[in-house]
Amino acid sequence: MPLFAGTDLTCLRGERLVFQDLSFAVPAGGALVLLGPNGSGKSSLLRLMAGLLRPFSGSMSWDGVPVSDDPDLHRARIHYVGHLDAVKPVLSARENLAFWAALGGAPDPAGAALAALERLGVPHIADIPGRYLSAGQKRRLNLARVLAAPAPLWLLDEPSVALDRAGIGQLEAAISDHRAGGGMVVVSTHAEIALPGAEALHLDDFALAPEEGEP
């Protein structure tokens, strides 16, 4: 049974120790919700999990094997959707998604692209160029990437930002189906997203204790 785990992770950004001695475990079908105030390190932890940042100390493993043994293998099993908009402005929504689906190894990228747009409730944006999409439509298009090619671990940084209530419901349903098939998800959020049975990780529990005299 796949288990994604981190042990005693410490994250340094610039000169700043963002969190220390943080451990987590996500089993097959599991969900982890990252909570904490602005700047507490939710995005940093997701970037560590995605292999985009290196921990200052500590380690992560997949099924007991250190992730650092084969970073390319790790990258192939994740979908990371960050804050930054990855939509190409001159390509249509369908073309954007087909491109990502092909990169992710989908056998029928065009078909996978349309199915993913439908799943996130926006089949009508298929032929609209990226530059004309609204903030919420762009967010749905970015999230559709996780559906367009299979990967067992989804890392989603504040996925509900710019989504309306219907969009959040579609996202919740997609995550629920992913988990039912043994997939895993880690989500950072300030908003309510229904993830039944999810474990919560409060990042401020791992902040550096303030020095004496500091607020």
Ligand SMILES: Nc1ncnc2c1ncn2[C@@H]1O[C@H](COP(=O)(O)OP(=O)(O)OP(=O)(O)O)[C@@H](O)[C@H]1O
């Ligand atoms: N590239 C960087 N260089 C130096 N420090 C950084 C860098 N990126 C982030 N930080 C710092 O790391 C800390 C954690 O930032 P991070 O974005 O992980 O927090 P967050 O919990 O996701 O915040 P938010 O809720 O505002 O999105 C912050 O103090 C931030 O200023």
